[in-house]
Amino acid sequence: MCAGRTMEGAGCVTWWGFSPALDLLSSGGSPTSQPVRVTVPSQVSLVTLSAAPFGLVSPSCPARQEGDVNVLLIGSGDPRHILKTVAHLGDTDTLHIWVIENSLEVVARQLLLLYLTLKTETFLELFGNSKIRSQTEQTLRCVASQLSLSVTDTLTGPTNPCLDTTHLRFKDRDELDRIFKQWVRPPPPPLSMSKVWDNRVRQHLGTRYDSRLGCFDWDLNMQLHQK
Template sequence: TNKLTMSLKGAGAIRFWGFSPAVDVFKRADGQIEDGEADHKQPFNVLLVCPSDVRHILHTLSAAAIRETEQNQRQGAFEFTVYEEQPEALARQLLLLSIALDAEVPRRERAELLLEILSNTLLREKTASYLEGRAQMLRRMLAQEEGPMARLIDLSLLKMKERDALEEVIGSWFESFEFDVVRQRDERLRTYYEGRYDSRLNVLDWDYTMELQPIASIVHKVHFREWRMTGLAFELRDSNYIAPNRSLASFAAGRLRGASVFKRGFWGDVINSPFAAVGVECDDERFVKQKNGQHVKTACDVAFYNVLGWLTALETGRKFTIRAEDFEAFEYGASVATSGGMVKGFFGGRAPSPRIEEAEEA
């Protein structure tokens, strides 16, 4: 898979999203699968090293659900071992996975929430409240091993201090914790642009035209500019984004008056947009078609389609499809997608439940 990285200088100390599109790792491993994994007598084991988000997990499991339901190919258990260097990245992946599997929220709304929390520095107030609810659920899972995620997550590979760090990160997502993400992101931009800060619009226009457009032209210039300037990648019409996305707060090492310190702030990417992870590739060729030299859909639409597709397959085992008469109206935030629960989904009994192992150290 090609990386769509424009600059590592502004990538920050922590990666909150990946630099490459999602892959079905089971399909990618074709020809390298051991006998026990091929006949499903033992789980299919995957090691993900610093994936930054859960796109590979969701894509792999949704593809497996489709193979089992629509192609009658029996699927065995999956075990994902995730290695991340920072607890913030690991905590975020637990958060994103919990959103994807939240049966209480309709699929369309859940896809919007997942993309918003994955990518945006600012959230709607309702999303901020939802994030705090997810934090409460994850803290209960860590402390008491209770809740809907407990049967899917194995934290036994974490050392006690790593588990404590994970709990501390999740605890900082509550609205009582101050996080001035607008100011802190602006400080990062000033550091990155230096003397070019006042002309940063010209700089990012150059970056888009010369670096991004040749490899990912489906990312619209307006969306790219908005994200680079404000940190907002996915916006719904008539919505106000005023609450900080506390899941993007993290600690980074630095020096103060000659002493080593850890400073809490926004240390994520300010140059390479989250569109590369979820919004530049999909399995429906209609999304990448152009008319009169212009794309008929945007990276936001592709991302929405991808996430809806993953959620739909996990719940129903069926591929998410858009009828020809609905395609033009389908866009990020549109109501063409249907909702549904997870009672009889891929996680509900048609195949052995996948287990995700989280580890910070090998």
């Protein structure tokens, strides 16, 4: 398969990351004592997540100082690094994670998955499946409604005290609100995921479409499975 088709197969939106989950606090390298300033381009979106409910810091703070840990994630695609890092966080540490993505759909999905972290079955179903159960759909609509209220600051209290979207531009907040509302009330007519997936595979494989099962099995065993 040519390089162009391989890149097209990955898609233009990174729904899943391409690396294993990492504990960002034990990935090597010594903590810096110098201030680290982050310049965010206008075309990307910045969301702040904190393991402490109060006292969010600015990007100009040191990467580590007196128990405070600042981590910048760019284009991670999903919250795997966040979850593994939080799982190994010490009781005395305060973690601030700055997430930058070039697609607001990815930002919305990360917020959704982090909201559902403790609902294991729902998390895995939404993380890996294109078709979901009716009860999962109800949960998705409920959570999307809460996130919509959170990003537009229309709630009397924060939906999640560990989430800060104040660094987003107003038009980005409006776009996030539109995405969440689309999850609550999908526009008619409903899409057939089977047809969408089939069209995607036809476009990606081209003349190899009729041998797609063999192509998938080859990619699984030769590229995804560790040797």
